[in-house]
Structures are given as structure tokens and as C-alpha cells.
Amino acid sequence: MSFKENLINGTNFDHKSLNALQKVTLRAVVVSFLFYGLVAIEGMIMRLVVTGDANPLPDMFSHPDHYFSIMTVHPIVGIFGSTYQLVFAAFMFLVPFLTKKPLYSVKLANWVWGLITGGTILAWLAAFFWQYAPLYTLYWPLPADTAQFSAIGGIVFIIGVALIMLGTFGFIYNIYATIFQKVGVHANKTTKELLISGFAIDGMLNLWHKLRGKQPYSKEPALALPVVAIFRGTVDTFLDAIVILSAGVLVLVYLLFDLGGSPLDVASIDALLYKNYFWWGLDLVADGLVLIYVAGSWYLLATLITGQKLFMENVARAALMLELLVSWMVWSHHLLADQGQPEMMKLISGEMVTAFELLTQGLALFITLVTLWKARPLKMTMELKYLLGGLVGFGLAVPAAIIQADMGMNRVLHNTQWIIGAHVHIALIVGLYMTLYSAVYVLWPIVTNNTKLYSSKLSNTHFWLHLIGGIGMGAFMGMAGLDGMLRRHLYVDGEFNTFMILAAISGSMILLAWVLFLANIILSVGIKGLIGIFLPSEDKTASYGIEPEVVAENHKV
């Protein structure tokens, strides 16, 4: 088949053969990876700006208004437009797939990706046209500072974020409504049984019974472990959405009053209290949602790759319950440099409880590795490669987080490039995205009805470029941080340009990796197929791989 033929028609992809669930999943995945490309380009722009004289970009990018507008939308597009979108799509496919039940509503799933996409675009436009740039931290009262920013720009930005959060609520509703549907294998389960399993209490009770020499509380838990992780992580997703949405409403009220000519007093809101509230919610994305979703994804991937049961499943379930409590109590590690923050909160929440994440994530890493090890010899498939890459990412990023969540270290690391490079970017680009790529490769034949990938060489090149580029960029940013380079700062004199040039080279590897990945996908599904994904599905089935009677049963409901 010629290149042109592949470009137009793909390999053997037939979008007409896809059902409603497969199509809605692929729509979100496509948009997610487009946003990913935008984020990579934004990242490269920022990286090049701080290389000083070596910066090949036009002067406009070095202008503070422009530079910080990009810095503001970079995480919004990356976290919400790309990551949320991809994770939500995968989970709205996986929950029906794993529970052998139909998705509660495909229509709602379509609204989810639509709202998140629309909201992300609005937030991006607010930064592009009005240069609204309070950064993602939204430290009070900066987002309501109309002396620096356009109130209209702020309103557009907040509406964008609010739409993303509404999409998030749609996802949450869809997930829980699917889990609690009394159809198929859950036809005879009570809500209480599903709740106990969802919160992983059965895992804890099984461990307790084992210690007391009694029979297990539940030999066949109502929900599979990855579904428990999704259930648990979604609790944090909900709380986090509430916090972000309420902070957005607060900013919106101030901006509207300002536009109306009667500005409110920003001093009425205590900046430190607001910081605590906002970080509590924001941290649920990182320490709750990401770590729990990731642990669940590792368990799922390990079992799918090996075809074997998860090692120490009850311990894994119990650890997810522990992570619930841990994730709610660790936000103070973001406030170790705030001298008004009570010392006890710094010590207990910021240091001690945060240290538990080493335990919970270390446990997830251990269980995943042993599950793989017990099934050896394994073929080094793309999904296995990416899973190992994901383990490396979190193996690097989590200890980095524990190191900086310390009163002594934080004094010299807070707000430096170390935090955003060695911790955040390694966690996201290497840890999270490589896990997600593994899931993409596992789900690819299922979601696309066994479409042949255009090139395994492209897949391999993508893997190595992404892995080396991701670790390299994080490492060089981290080294610059140790040399004193701040993370939310504009450097135009090339003060740290050696590390920044190296980080830019690594970043360009990530960008190239994305181009190759995208090319591989487009050449596999073809442009016709890509457009077809967004056309209505003829097959309205909202499930995959389950008996027709379960679907019929659901339709009766």
C-alpha cells in the first residue's frame, strides 16, 4: 500500500464498524493528542525564550505579557485539555469494558469531551487575545487584578475553566452511574456492596480477616481492582473540581463587579487561607487523582499484559483506601515557604503525611513489578515498554517530591526549576504519559476493531525519543533549578542558557516523538477514518465485548 493510500484510507481501519462507545472514546483521544502537541509547542517556546541570545524566536515571545500568557495556558491545555481528556476517555471505555456493563450515557460522554475541548479553547483564547496571565496557581488576588489584566479576558478564562469543570462533573456522573447500574454481573448486587468494594473496604476487611485467621470477607469482590482505582480517584476528581470551580466563581464575581464599576475589596479574602483552600483542591489532581489513577492503570496493564492475577491484590486494594486519606491531607507541602502557615501543619501535612506517598506509590510499583516478574518470560511489546517507562518516570518523580516536601530542602528548592522539571515534568511526561501510551497500545486493537498499526518502527522511535527527551528535559530543568533558576520567572539574558539549550534539545525530542506518534496513528486510520470518527455512529451500542442480553436489559432500564 502506498504512503498516499495509507494517508487517505489508513491500513484496515473502518470507522463504520465502530460502535458508539468506541467512537466517543476515539474522539476524545484524538482531541487529547492535538492538545498535547499544542502544549509541547508552548513548552518549546518558553524554553527557547529563556535561552537569551540563542533564542531564535521573534521578540514578541520575550515580552512579559506574552510569555506569561503562554505560561498560564500551558498547564491548562496540558492537564485538562490533554491529560483529563485522555484519562476520562480511557476510563469511560474501561469501566463498561471491565464491569461488563454498558456505559450509562454515550450522549453524556460526548458532552464531556465537547465541554472540556470548548473550555480549554476558551481559556487559551483568553490568554491569546487578552493576555490574561495569573498563572494556573491563581494566587489571590492576582486573578482579580484588573490593573494588570483585562476583566473581559479574565471572564472568558474563568468561563473556559468552568466549562472544563462541568465536563469533569459529566465524567464523574457517567462513571458512578455506570458502576451503580444494577445490570449484568451486578444485577443482584446492592448499592452497599458496590460502595464497599468501590472504597476498597473489602480489601481491608480481607486483610483483617486473614490476620485473624478467618475466611476472607469477600472472595469475589464486586468490582475489579482497576475499577476500584477509578472509583477512588474519581472521588478526588470531584473534590478537586468543586474547589477549582468555586475559586473560579469567586474570581468571576470580582471581575463582574469590577466591570460594573463597583469593584469589591480584594483584601476581604485572606490570601493565605485562599492558598490553603486552592492548593488542597489542586493537590488532589496531583497527589490524589494522578497517583491513584496511575496505580490502577499499572495494575490493569500488568494483568492485561501478563494475563495473570495481580500479585497481593488485597494489599493493593487496601493501599488505594490509604491513598484516599493521604491525598486529602498533604496539601501543606506546597506551603512550606509560607511563613504564616502554622508549623504543625507544615510538619504533619507537609512533611509526614506527604512521606506516605512514598509508601503508597512504592507499593504500587512493587506490586506491578512482581506481577510482571512472575509471568516471565514476556515479549517486549510496545505496551510493556511504555509501562516500564511509566514506572521509571514515577520512580524518579515521587522521591523528588518527597525530597522537596521538607522544610530544610524547600527553603532552597521552592519555586525553582527543580520542582517543575525534576518532579512535575518527569511525573507527567515520563510517568503519566508513558503509562497512558501503554494503555493506548493495549486498548488500540479493542477500540479500533483490530486496526493494524502503520509502523512498529515509528512506535519504537516514538518510545525512545519520548523517554530520553522526557528524562533529559526534566533533568536539565532540575539542574538549572539547583543553580537557582526560578520556575515562574522570565530570564532574557540567558543566565541559565547552557541548561536551557540542553532542555530545549530534549524538548524538541519530545515534540518530534509526538509528530511521529501522530503520523503513525494518521497513517493507520487514514484521514477519511479520522473524519469518520467524528461522524455519528450507526451502531448505538454503549458497551464492548458483553452479551447482547445485558445491553437489552439496560435498554429496558
Next chain:
Amino acid sequence: MTFSNSAELLSFHWVAYSIYSALIISVIAWFGYNLTRKEKAKSIVRIPFYSYIAFLVAGGVGHHIFTYNTIPWVSQDITRHNITPDALYTFEMENQKWIGLPKNRIIVECGQTIGFDVHSRDLVYGFGLFRQDGSLVMQMQVNPGTDVNGILDSNDILWTFNHNGVFDLRSTEYSGPRAYGEHGEDLLLVKEFMEVVGCKKDGGKK
């Protein structure tokens, strides 16, 4: 073992974390290689599950115990309200400007403990001292706010200087694009804000 300044600590951290990084990447690479081999890999070391858990707990908690005992500013920070500094400098920030900074460069004698109390009248800023090579001496956040009597909230830090040097002052927190000039120059940068004198070459009083 005690770190006398942040440069020593960061050098130690650089080496320790680099070794760890090389180790974890090697372990996963070794693991990945052996996953595909038909012949059984020989274990280099067998780590029982509970020993691994104990190691994680010890690592998480031990790290803080280690830093508390080796980094002098941790305990000083916690007990700072009971310590009388050798000198105290109080100033404010508003509209992306420092207000009330000393007119002349601050001169600090080696070993002196200096207090900085910074107040913000509008936004969240940062307070950070930097060496001439750009490396960070220390930093803190500067939050705005007042108490019930309308007195500006304190953002205070104590620091003992054990090494000679000339330090620049920067805001370490973003306070909007107006903190920069048209071409990106940092308007909150105060060059050669303070100088520490009288220390031995390797640090410590003469």
C-alpha cells in the same frame, strides 16, 4: 555532618539524587531485560516484602530526621519567634516595587543571624537572596493580608550567614507581567543588596 549553607546542601543533593536516578533507571532496565529472557535470572539480592515496606517508611521519615539534624535553618525557622536576631530589616512591597529597602548595601558580619520581615500591601510576592553566580541562598513567600487591627501580616525569616558573599535580592514569586520591563528585565531585582564579610575562605568565623 552539618551543611553550613545552601550551596553545600544543593551540591550534596545533586550528587545523591543523580546516583539514585542512575540506580532506579538501571534497576528498571535490568528488570525489563530479564523479563524477556527464557532462562531464570539470578537474584542479586532478595528483599522480603516487609523489609521493602520498612525501607520505604524509613526513607520517608528518615529523610526528615536527617535534614532536621544536618540543615541548621530548619530548627531555627521553627523556633524563630524565640530568637533575637543580630539585626532585623523590615520592608514592604506594593505595585511590583520594594518599599523601604535600606539605602545602602546591608553589611553582615560572618555568623550573624539576620531577620527579614517583609509585608505585602497588594499581591503575593517572594523574597529571595541569590549569589552572584545566580544560585539561591534562601527564599520565602510574601503573602498580603492584615490582622483585625489592619496591621500588615508578617512574612518573616531568620538566616545565619556563614560564608562571605554579595547577594542580590529578587522576588521569587510571580506577581504579574508588570514586575518586568518592556523587554523582560526584572524590575524587582536589587543588585548587590547585601554583603557578608569576615568569614574564612571555607566558611565560618575567622
